[in-house]
Amino acid sequence: MAFFLETLIGGLMAGMLYSLVALGFVLIYKASGVFNFAQGAMVLFAALAMARFAEWIPKWTGITSPIVANLAAFIIAGAIMFVVAWVIEKLVLRHLVNQEGATLLMATLGITYFLEGLGQTMFGSDIYKIDVGMPKDPIFMLESMFQGGILVNKEDVIAAAIAAALVALLSVFFQKTSTGRALRAVADDHQAAQSIGIPLNRIWVIVWCVAGVVALVAGMIWGSKLGVQFSLTTVALRALPVVILGGLTSVPGAIIGGLIIGVGEKLSEVYLGPFVGGGIEIWFAYVLALVFLLFRPQGLFGEKIIDRV
Amino acid sequence: MLYRENGQFKTSYRADQQIFPIAQDRVAIGLILAVAFLVVPAVASDYIFRAILIPFVIMALAALGVNILVGYCGQISLGSGAFMAVGAYGAYNFFVRFPGMPLIPALILGGLCATFFGILFGLPSLRVKGLYLAVATLAAQFFSDWMFLRIKWFTNNSDSGSVSVSNLQVLGMPIDSAASKYLFCLALLVIVALLAKNLVRGAIGREWMAIRDMDVAAAVIGIRPMYAKLSAFAVSSFIVGMAGALWAFVHLGAWEPAAFSVEVSFRLLFMVIIGGLGSIMGAFFGAAFIVVLPIFLNQFLPAFLGLFGLEISTAGISHAELMIFGALIVWFLIVEPHGLAKLWSTAKQKLRLWPFPH
Amino acid sequence: MKPALYPLEKPPIMNTKKIGDVILDVQNISLRFGGVKALTDISFNVKEHEIRAIIGPNGAGKSSMLNCINGVYTPSEGSITFRGKTFDHMNSRQVAEMGVARTFQNLALFKGMSVIDNIMTGRNLKIKSNLLMQALRLGPAEREEIRHREYVEHIIDFLEIQAYRKTPVGQLPYGLQKRVDLGRALAMEPQVLLLDEPMAGMNVEEKQDMCRFILDVNDEFGTTIVLIEHDMGVVMDISDRVVVLDYGKKIGDGSPDEVRGNEDVIRAYLGTSH
Numbered sequence: 008m009a010f011f012l013e014t015l016i017g018g019l020m021a022g023m024l025y026s027l028v029a030l031g032f033v034l035i036y037k038a039s040g041v042f043n044f045a046q047g048a049m050v051l052f053a054a055l056a057m058a059r060f061a062e063w064i065p066k067w068t069g070i071t072s073p074i075v076a077n078l079a080a081f082i083i084a085g086a087i088m089f090v091v092a093w094v095i096e097k098l099v100l101r102h103l104v105n106q107e108g109a110t111l112l113m114a115t116l117g118i119t120y121f122l123e124g125l126g127q128t129m130f131g132s133d134i135y136k137i138d139v140g141m142p143k144d145p146i147f148m149l150e151s152m153f154q155g156g157i158l159v160n161k162e163d164v165i166a167a168a169i170a171a172a173l174v175a176l177l178s179v180f181f182q183k184t185s186t187g188r189a190l191r192a193v194a195d196d197h198q199a200a201q202s203i204g205i206p207l208n209r210i211w212v213i214v215w216c217v218a219g220v221v222a223l224v225a226g227m228i229w230g231s232k233l234g235v236q237f238s239l240t241t242v243a244l245r246a247l248p249v250v251i252l253g254g255l256t257s258v259p260g261a262i263i264g265g266l267i268i269g270v271g272e273k274l275s276e277v278y279l280g281p282f283v284g285g286g287i288e289i290w291f292a293y294v295l296a297l298v299f300l301l302f303r304p305q306g307l308f309g310e311k312i313i314d315r316v
Numbered sequence: 317m318l319y320r321e322n323g324q325f326k327t328s329y330r331a332d333q334q335i336f337p338i339a340q341d342r343v344a345i346g347l348i349l350a351v352a353f354l355v356v357p358a359v360a361s362d363y364i365f366r367a368i369l370i371p372f373v374i375m376a377l378a379a380l381g382v383n384i385l386v387g388y389c390g391q392i393s394l395g396s397g398a399f400m401a402v403g404a405y406g407a408y409n410f411f412v413r414f415p416g417m418p419l420i421p422a423l424i425l426g427g428l429c430a431t432f433f434g435i436l437f438g439l440p441s442l443r444v445k446g447l448y449l450a451v452a453t454l455a456a457q458f459f460s461d462w463m464f465l466r467i468k469w470f471t472n473n474s475d476s477g478s479v480s481v482s483n484l485q486v487l488g489m490p491i492d493s494a495a496s497k498y499l500f501c502l503a504l505l506v507i508v509a510l511l512a513k514n515l516v517r518g519a520i521g522r523e524w525m526a527i528r529d530m531d532v533a534a535a536v537i538g539i540r541p542m543y544a545k546l547s548a549f550a551v552s553s554f555i556v557g558m559a560g561a562l563w564a565f566v567h568l569g570a571w572e573p574a575a576f577s578v579e580v581s582f583r584l585l586f587m588v589i590i591g592g593l594g595s596i597m598g599a600f601f602g603a604a605f606i607v608v609l610p611i612f613l614n615q616f617l618p619a620f621l622g623l624f625g626l627e628i629s630t631a632g633i634s635h636a637e638l639m640i641f642g643a644l645i646v647w648f649l650i651v652e653p654h655g656l657a658k659l660w661s662t663a664k665q666k667l668r669l670w671p672f673p674h
Numbered sequence: 675m676k677p678a679l680y681p682l683e684k685p686p687i688m689n690t691k692k693i694g695d696v697i698l699d700v701q702n703i704s705l706r707f708g709g710v711k712a713l714t715d716i717s718f719n720v721k722e723h724e725i726r727a728i729i730g731p732n733g734a735g736k737s738s739m740l741n742c743i744n745g746v747y748t749p750s751e752g753s754i755t756f757r758g759k760t761f762d763h764m765n766s767r768q769v770a771e772m773g774v775a776r777t778f779q780n781l782a783l784f785k786g787m788s789v790i791d792n793i794m795t796g797r798n799l800k801i802k803s804n805l806l807m808q809a810l811r812l813g814p815a816e817r818e819e820i821r822h823r824e825y826v827e828h829i830i831d832f833l834e835i836q837a838y839r840k841t842p843v844g845q846l847p848y849g850l851q852k853r854v855d856l857g858r859a860l861a862m863e864p865q866v867l868l869l870d871e872p873m874a875g876m877n878v879e880e881k882q883d884m885c886r887f888i889l890d891v892n893d894e895f896g897t898t899i900v901l902i903e904h905d906m907g908v909v910m911d912i913s914d915r916v917v918v919l920d921y922g923k924k925i926g927d928g929s930p931d932e933v934r935g936n937e938d939v940i941r942a943y944l945g946t947s948h
Contacts, residue, residue: 042447102650109392112447113589114649116582121642124635132631244578247451255447284466293455297440300452304444329823330816511809518808518819519794519801526784526795533782536744538770538799538862547805594786 013159014273020163022269023170024232027225028246029253029261030174031218036255037194038214041100044115047243048122049219052091054226054235055126056084058135081227088219091122096212123240132237137230166228173224174262177217181258190214194256248296254309263307268292335513352502357495365494366567372607373501374562379587379599380505380512381555386585387593388516389548390528391441395453396556396584398437398460401576403430403557404564405470408479411565412472419484419491423504423561430557431550433460438549442542445531457578464573480570497566504562508555513596515551524548525594556584586641590648592657601656610637693914694722697898698743698866703752705738705922712738713749713922720866725892725899727909727930730919731942736902737779739919740868743900744776745769771799775864777855779871779902785844789854792843793829796861797822829857833887849880856887866898867891873905881905885912910934918942 028050035043043049060080061073070076095118103114145160181187192200193210201207226235249268253260275291299306324339326332336342360369382396407426411417437456441449464470465477472479484491491500515521523544526534531541564571583606591602613633621628628636652658698720705713713735720726728736741747743754745764753762756772775796784792801822807815830836833853838846843854852872859867869888873881889912891897903909909916909930916933918926920942926933933939 099646099650109390109446110649110653112392112450113585114646116585117642117645117649119642120582120638120645124638124640124642127635128632128639132635244454247454251448251451284468286462286466290455290458290462293451293458297452297455300440300444300448304448329820329827333819333823514811515805515809518811518815519798519803520805520808522787522791522795523798525787525791529784529786530782532746533778533784534795535766536746536770536776536782537795537858538767539795540767551805 014277015270016159017163018270018273019266020160020167020269021273022266023163023167024225024229024265025246025249025268026262026265027170027173027221027228028243029249029265030177030258031221031225032246032250033253033255033258033261034177034218034221035214036250037258038190039100039193039211041111042115042255043218044112045118045122046218046222047240047246048119048126049088049091049222050226050229050243051235051237051240052122052126052226053084053088053219053223054137054230055130055135056087057081057223057227058137058230058235059130060084061137062135081223084223085220088223089216092215092219093212095215096208100211101208119240123237127237134234134236135230137227137235162232166232169224169228173221174258177221177258180217186213245292248292250306251296252299252306254306256310257306257308260306260308268295271295333517335517349506353499357499360495360498362494365498367611368607369498370494370501370567372603373498373505374559374567375584375587375607376600376603377501377505377508377562378556378559378584379591379603380509380596381552381559382584383588383591383593383595383599384512384516384524384555385548385552386588387595387598388521388528389524389545389552390445391438391545391548392446392450393453393552394450394578394581394585395437395456395460397576397578397580398453398457399430399434399553399556400560400563400580401460401464401573402433402553403427403560404571404576405464405479406430406557407561407565408481409470409472411481412479419486419565423558423565426561427554427558430560431554434549434553434557435546438546438553441545441549453581454578457581461573461577476572478570478572481565482569484565491566501562501566504558508558509596512551512555516596520544520547528594586645588655589645590655592655592660593653595654595657597660598655598657601660605656609640610634613637613640693724696720697722697757698900699755700739700743701753701755703739703742703749703754705735705742705747706750711922713742715752716919716922716924717752718917718924718927720898720900721915722865722898723892723896724914725888725901725912727901727903727913727916728919729903729906729909729916729933730925733921734919735922736919737870738922740776740870740900740902743769744774744868770862773863773865774868775859775862775866776868777852777859777870777872779874781848781851781855783843783851783855783858786842788840788842789830789835789846789857790823790826790839792854793826793857793861794822796858797826799862826857826861829860832860832890833857834883849876852876852884853887856884860891864897866900869899869901869903871902871904873903873908881908888912 028046031046031049032043035041035046057077057080060083061076064076064079065071070079099114099118103111181191189200189205189210190213192203192205193207200210245268246265249261249264251264252267253262253264272288272291276285276288280287324337326337331337336345356369378396378400381399382393385391385393403426405426406429407422410425411419411422433456437453437459440452444452468474471477486500489496491497516524523534523539524547526537526539527541527544527548534544535541560576564575568575587602587606588598589602590605591600592598613636617633617636618628648655696719700719701717703713703716704711716735716739728739730736738747742749743764745766745768748763753760754764755761756769756774784795787795801818803815803818811819827839830839833856835850835853835857838850843851846854852875856869856872859869872888873884876884885908888899888901892899901909901913913930915928916926916930917924918933918936918939920938925938925942926936928936
């Protein structure tokens with residue numbers, strides 16, 4: 008039982024990280040109807056930026072305190088993501104405004120490749136560390152109920168807390184600020200929003216910036232856990248099923264979908280895996296999403312897709 | 317001046333409907349085929365065969381298959397690598413487990429395995445489209461990755477999933493030299509291209525394009541969306557599966573599941589986008605482009621940067637390749653969504669009138 | 675002398691406009707979208723060989739009614755009887771196979787294909803060769819393709835769009851696109867033709883042409899026509915009977931003169947005076 012709970016909690020933690028990446032997808036889709044395949048590449052790019060600047064700043068300025076260096080690196084990486092967002096909007100999105108979803112999807116695929124190449128050119132292609140002082144030691148919970156307690160990674164707990172805080176911040180942003188309101192208006196109906204004077208282009212830049220920051224936070228946490236390397240982009244590929252499960256237009260859906268996928272992956276690997284040869288993590292999420300697509304394409308919380316003739 | 321259809325009147329529907337209605341086109345195609353089959357084998361070096369020509373021919377075949385699904389029928393597919401893998405391993409199993417099975421039937425059976433797999437993973441297309449379908453096809457890709465790595469039976473119980481074939485021959489003639497491999501693949505490509513062109517200009521091709529353009533209206537005319545979509549998946553995966561088998565047997569000789577990863581799927585999609593969606597010619601253009609570009613960059617970039625006194629490592633070249641691919645995809649989608657094939661036909665349109673402006 | 679349009683399988687019918695029995699019967703159809711009731715308890719019938727107009731103010735539910743007959747929408751209540759067989763919902767493909775064709779208000783043409791190809795898709799139900807035969811394109815497949823091409827060319831002649839046959843339809847002006855839409859429906863050799871505002875956006879000349887086409891089709895082949903139209907002149911001139919809808923309900927049903935004098939109809943169009 009204790010083992011089951013450990014696996015469950017491990018899955019929840021992993022799921023939280025998927026949710027972070029999925030959040031970026033949902034934000035952009037909600038506001039601009041674009042499915043941003045490049046979210047994973049953005050995570051990698053942001054993480055690379057942060058990792059390298061955290062290295063370079065002490066070298067260039069002689070500041071030795073890791074906290075200051077990391078903070079500065081975070082801010083610089085965030086600024087870089089803003090620039091990326093602005094460039095993407097100006098060079099790509101603006102020209103593809105009325106194209107159908109498939110074209111936009113393939114454009115973001117192109118952006119993915121471009122960012123991967125650019126990131127590695129600018130920041131290098133080795134494995135880099137992000138050390139934001141996350142504690143790496145485990146803690147043992149519920150020692151009274153189970154003998155030996157349940158092993159939980161402190162780092163994961165903190166990551167979950169950060170993710171939760173981010174989601175709360177974003178919710179406040181969307182509900183309470185005027186920009187957030189404008190974003191929700193654009194997500195609902197581009198033309199109507201435009202007709203009341205909401206500047207579409209500026210909104211899109213803002214959304215991609217926010218998605219960029221979300222990517223940065225996700226990159227920071229993933230990078231701290233796994234190290235920053237090219238394979239980070241495949242992690243993002245695993246976040247796609249999360250979005251399908253939760254619903255493309257739903258922020259809570261991204262969170263819950265991520266948790267379900269995270270838990271599902273871990274549990275299926277442990278309990279189903281041995282029967283079929285193991286390693287089913289690589290397709291479990293996708294096949295689950297596939298099943299959902301057959302019976303409930305809009306996911307758990309998304310809006311039903313209606314085709315008008 | 318030379319390229320004119322002035323004076324070429326068609327007096328029957330059969331003449332009007334032929335694949336190359338303009339006489340100059342027929343001459344050009346005849347010349348190209350003659351050069352491809354007769355001249356190239358005589359003059360090309362082994363390196364050119366192995367590095368450029370054979371990959372080009374096989375990838376053009378695969379791109380043809382993908383174009384039928386994505387370009388003509390409008391069903392986005394990110395799982396083409398999986399179909400190639402199923403074709404390759406399918407053909408391998410038939411070739412190895414039935415001693416004495418000739419090569420071509422093994423390839424065809426591999427293609428049929430891929431067809432079955434394609435129809436299965438094409439079922440979601442009956443419910444969803446666009447991005448959701450893309451995710452469904454990714455499921456095919458990752459499932460196939462796992463299947464050939466973990467299910468030992470498929471790989472004849474090899475440990476790492478890697479297998480190999482040797483001693484290929486067709487009708488008693490061995491296929492071992494680079495030139496013979498090239499000719500074999502080229503022959504298959506030409507045959508499949510002809511059959512594919514017949515399909516897309518016939519009734520089923522129109523059904524596919526109708527589904528792509530407006531599937532609700534297609535149903536109202538009496539087109540069965542299920543039949544059209546699944547047939548597109550079937551035909552496409554058959555061709556892609558055969559290409560995968562060719563890639564494994566003829567080009568690689570020995571391979572493991574990673575040879576057909578999601579990178580391959582993306583690469584095929586790029587070929588189709590850059591070459592031109594919904595165009596048989598486009599498959600050729602796209603394949604040529606994607607096959608030649610890395611080699612071109614390899615030679616050209618160091619020399620170019622050397623002019624400025626800069627150096628670039630091989631890793632740097634592959635990063636540059638990623639950037640250039642990405643930028644080109646975006647550029648094509650913005651400027652000419654119908655790819656190189658459209659640019660080519662626009663050029664031909666202008667040529668019809670040249671030297672007159674209109 | 676305009677060339678005549680004739681089907682390949684049957685000889686031309688010399689029709690003296692004899693209106694037949696009920697061929698399509700719509701019974702108590704209601705249609706709901708969530709909380710919105712688009713159609714409420716609508717019943718009317720259509721007799722063979724007649725031209726039946728459906729009119730009503732904007733938003734009355736006319737297109738929705740056609741969509742129900744056509745299988746694009748599934749009605750929440752009610753049934754539809756076609757040639758004696760009753761269905762509570764129609765499947766688009768079955769409806770097409772049963773001989774009902776349709777044009778669309780917003781044009782549902784296949785933008786990527788040429789005029790010929792668009793109209794050829796209408797022949798799809800009649801094409802018999804299978805995938806393999808089409809791939810090889812030997813004798814029978816090629817001959818079949820040519821036969822259907824001939825029929826499509828007759829339709830093109832009939833609609834007078836010869837000059838545009840190879841143009842991608844997306845590049846044609848609106849009036850011509852509407853003709854292609856009609857051509858595609860005609861290619862199905864339908865027994866019942868559902869026309870959704872075929873003359874919307876046309877000038878007087880184009881409307882006259884379109885009227886002529888519709889009357890010719892009804893005249894020469896006895897095709898039953900169900901027509902949604904806003905132009906009262908056209909409706910009164912060419913239709914045999916009229917159904918009037920308003921806010922999803924039927925408020926009038928009868929000959930054009932009967933409907934013209936109907937108080938409810940006048941009120942619906944002109945509004946009440948207080």
